[in-house]
Structures are given as structure tokens and as C-alpha cells.
Amino acid sequence: MTTTVVCGLLGFIAWQGGAVLGPALFFGDAPAWAAISGQVPVWDGIWPACAGTLVLVLLAAALALPFGLGCGLYLAVLAKGRKKAFCSLCINQLASTPSIVMGLFGFAMILFLRRTFLPGANTCLLLAGVCLAVLILPYIVRATQNAVEAIPLTQRLIGPSLGLTLWQNIVHCILPQASRGILGGVILAVGRAAEDTAVILLTGVVANAGLPRGVLGPFEALPFTIYYLAAEYRNQSELEIGFGACLVLLALTASLFVSARWIQRKIENTWS
Amino acid sequence: MHFSETFSRMLLYTAAIVSMACVMAVFAFLVYFAWPVLAGGEWKDLLSLNWRPFQAHYGILPMILGSMYLTVLAMLVACPLAAGVCLFCSGLGPGPAAGAVKALVRFMSGIPTVVYGFVAAFTLVPFLRSHFSGSTGYCLLAAGLILGFLILPTIVLIGLSALERVDQELSLTCSALGLSRVQSLIHVIFPAAWPGLLAAVLLGFARAVGDTLIALMLAGNAPQLPGSLFDSIRTLTAHIALVVATDSQSQAYRSVFAAGCLLFFIAAAVNITVFRVRQKFGGLSRDG
Numbered sequence: 001m002t003t004t005v006v007c008g009l010l011g012f013i014a015w016q017g018g019a020v021l022g023p024a025l026f027f028g029d030a031p032a033w034a035a036i037s038g039q040v041p042v043w044d045g046i047w048p049a050c051a052g053t054l055v056l057v058l059l060a061a062a063l064a065l066p067f068g069l070g071c072g073l074y075l076a077v078l079a080k081g082r083k084k085a086f087c088s089l090c091i092n093q094l095a096s097t098p099s100i101v102m103g104l105f106g107f108a109m110i111l112f113l114r115r116t117f118l119p120g121a122n123t124c125l126l127l128a129g130v131c132l133a134v135l136i137l138p139y140i141v142r143a144t145q146n147a148v149e150a151i152p153l154t155q156r157l158i159g160p161s162l163g164l165t166l167w168q169n170i171v172h173c174i175l176p177q178a179s180r181g182i183l184g185g186v187i188l189a190v191g192r193a194a195e196d197t198a199v200i201l202l203t204g205v206v207a208n209a210g211l212p213r214g215v216l217g218p219f220e221a222l223p224f225t226i227y228y229l230a231a232e233y234r235n236q237s238e239l240e241i242g243f244g245a246c247l248v249l250l251a252l253t254a255s256l257f258v259s260a261r262w263i264q265r266k267i268e269n270t271w272s
Numbered sequence: 273m274h275f276s277e278t279f280s281r282m283l284l285y286t287a288a289i290v291s292m293a294c295v296m297a298v299f300a301f302l303v304y305f306a307w308p309v310l311a312g313g314e315w316k317d318l319l320s321l322n323w324r325p326f327q328a329h330y331g332i333l334p335m336i337l338g339s340m341y342l343t344v345l346a347m348l349v350a351c352p353l354a355a356g357v358c359l360f361c362s363g364l365g366p367g368p369a370a371g372a373v374k375a376l377v378r379f380m381s382g383i384p385t386v387v388y389g390f391v392a393a394f395t396l397v398p399f400l401r402s403h404f405s406g407s408t409g410y411c412l413l414a415a416g417l418i419l420g421f422l423i424l425p426t427i428v429l430i431g432l433s434a435l436e437r438v439d440q441e442l443s444l445t446c447s448a449l450g451l452s453r454v455q456s457l458i459h460v461i462f463p464a465a466w467p468g469l470l471a472a473v474l475l476g477f478a479r480a481v482g483d484t485l486i487a488l489m490l491a492g493n494a495p496q497l498p499g500s501l502f503d504s505i506r507t508l509t510a511h512i513a514l515v516v517a518t519d520s521q522s523q524a525y526r527s528v529f530a531a532g533c534l535l536f537f538i539a540a541a542v543n544i545t546v547f548r549v550r551q552k553f554g555g556l557s558r559d560g
Binding site for chain 1: 276277280281283285286287288290292295297298301302304305378379382383385386390391393394395478481482483484485488512513516525528532535536539540542543546547
């Protein structure tokens, strides 16, 4: 029964969305190249939303990656006993915090900044990026920790036994061996960031912002476009754009997901 | 590159501390903004059934109850289905089919929430509207059904990993006792894997409580007590999104932060319970 429902859902989207797939879906009436480079504004296409999602996801991943990697390595290599349990609990809590609460956190930050030392602060791309980074941080931490702990102990001890320092051991022994696992986790985290709507809903997404102009400006995003069109579509062609956007987003997250799975499966074959 | 031992240690400690600080910061901001309501006498008003912002009534009780009803309904949809899928994948179904179903469930966890909501808004909602008179289609039932499918992969995947772990230890014993595959699954392996299955159900519950988009798109968002499955409800999460998006006055904001705190505490409660269960029963499953 589950199978039927899922296949039905996929088929429905493919059927509805496939009909409108084409340059017109992305760019509306504007010429494609001019629209991509931002010379011509796009009114009835989803290209600005795609660009917004892309920038947002890159920003979030760039912010979350260093801390996620560091924390994962800390948990796998350095931490022991109670400290490890506590840190682990914190990361779990971060992972299970609902995304709307994360959005509320971003909103609260803006209120706080307005009251204290930045009265002109407003919701923007940077804020959404920071909140999304916090949202995907636990995924990266877990992926790093699992990938490092999956390396056989003998392999992990080679570095120290040869007299490498901790840093040399991490850079030359641990990271190269765990890189695939970490990469898989990062791709999954990116997919998570791309699909999330609740966070950006509260932190500065706007329906008709056009291409993002800077990290302090408003932006559009693909999931929000879908949500917005479902609630407030005015005619049949807008509804079709909505189905097209669904198909694009689904294709994006599905391809990220499948590639992450593929990478992880390769690892399972490596160590077993 | 030659970094000293202490420096590289510091680097990792910093990353870990920043990550932990994120949790603290989220918590601190929520409490900071909700404190005026919680500390003053206003919380009584907050726990009332009245949500009339223009007459200064900010009761969020309908939303709390709405969240509870919706979550329970979603669990009622998801748990039996998940149990069936788990049984099918762990031995009742033929090998290739089981593998295919498992891959499909994995893939389901990658489908964006907003896509579920969008498709349901144009298929399930009109269906309910035309088949049950007196309903707009945007109701508890629609949201509950879809939310059930949304949390299904969470429950199935965590539950399956728990089952597989127990299976490895016990399947040989079961065969030696002459139990068939079905008997051993139902009488030995399911009962033995209960801590892991409980964790799976709890995490699915947390996912259902915290989900925003399904409720926002399908549940109708009227702040009232539902009288039947076909009534419109508003959940805590949808409430936060709606109030912040419509830019109300500051008093309404505070009730939103109280709602945020509540959601955070629910997540924390689930999290700590799962942690305790796993600690007590020997770390049966450690993903999360």
C-alpha cells in the first residue's frame, strides 16, 4: 500500500510537471542567457527561486562545514566518557529541534539585534543561511563521527604509532580514509537544507524578490515558491508553474539523495 | 603543515564548543523572549481557549490540543503501516521485493515535505471536499494522513536497524529451536528489539510534532477545538509561522515564543527518553 501511494505521488508529479518542463518554466518570457546573468528580470519563471536556493544552500554548507567537521572529529577522536555523552546529547537535541523553532531563533536574533546595537537589522539571506547552517550542523557532525569510527582501529592507530602529531594524523590518515563517508553526509545535509521551508519562512524569504543581490537582501527560494503557489495561485498557468517547481525540487533532492546513497554503499563495500 | 599538538586540540575543542553553544543559544533566545509571559501572571491567559489578538486574548491551548490530535492521528496511520513494512522487509516478503521496498522507504525520506503538501492540496483535499459534505477538505484527516506518510520512513528505518541488530544475535537460536521465520519474528525478535522500536516510534513522534508545512498547508489553520475528523485545526508550528508572517503586535509575538519553548521542551523530552532507553539497554542503536 505504501508503495502504491509513493508511486502514485511520483507519477502524479511527473505527469503534471513534465508537461510544463522547459525553458519557459524557468525563465518565463525573458531570454534565457540574459535572465541567468541577471540583466533581465524574470517575472513568471522559477529561475530566481532556483538561484536563491542555490546561494542559500552553498552559504549554509560553507558555514556549517568547518564546525561540523571539527565537532565530529572531536567526538570520534578526542572525547571520552561523560563529555562525549553530553556533547552527543547536545547534537541530538539540535537534530531533533523542529525546523520552525530554528526559524524562530533567527527571528529572535533579529529582534534582539534591533533592540540592542543594530536598529536597522532585518531578515536577510545571511540570517537564513546561518539558521539553515545550525539546522544541518548535526547531520554533518554525525556523518563525520560515523565515518571516522567506521575506520578499523588498526588503521586509525597507524598515524600515532609512526609518531605523527594529532594534526598530521587527522590530515594525512583519518580524513582521506573517512572522506567518502563525510562527503555522503554532507550531500544529505545539503539536500536537507534545500528542501526546508519552515526556517526560511521566518527569516527573510520573499515571493517576488528576483535574483539575490547580496547577503543582506531578501531572496526567493524553491520550496517557498511551491508553498506560496499552493496557497495563492491565481490562474491555471501559475498552478502549472507550481507543479513544475515541485518536479524540479524533487529531482534536485532525489539526485542528491541517490548520489549520497551510492557513495555510502561504496564505503560499506570497502570496509567489510 | 606543522601545528603543535595543543593548537590542533584547541581547534577541535572550539568546533565542538561552538556546536554545543548553538543549542544553548537557541534555548536562551527562546526563553529570553518568552520570559515576560512565563514569569508574569500572563501564562494563565496563555493557557486559555481564546485566541482573539484584537481583544488581547492570546490563548494557545487550541493549538496545543491541535498539535496533539494531529500527532496522535499521524501515529495511528504510521505505526501499523511501519510495523507491516518492517515485517515485510525483515523476512516475510520475498528477497528482491523486500530490498526494493527498503530502497523505496529510504527514498521516501528524501522527498521534500513541501512536495507532499502541494500534491495533497490538489488531490486529497478536493477528494475529501467532494466526498464528505460540510467539509472544506482542509481538515485534521487530510493533514493526519499525509503526516503519517511523512514520518513513516523515520520509524521504519530506525526500527529496521534495531531489528537487524537483534536478528543477528538471535536468529540462529530461533532456527535451532525449530521456529519458523514468522514465529521467530513475532514471538522473539520483535519483543527483544522493543527498546529500539520504542526509540523509533518516539523519534517519529518528535518529527510529527515538529513538522510545520503539512499542517500549514492542509489543516486549515482555524484556531478552534476540532469536533470531528473533518474540522479545521491549527497546530503550534503552523501558529508560529502564521503569526510571525502576518506581523502582529508584540504581545502576540510573546505567545509565539512560548509556543517555541514548548516545542523545544517536547523535543528535549523525547530526546532524553530515547537517550535513557538506549543507555539502559546497552546501546542497541546509535544513529540519530
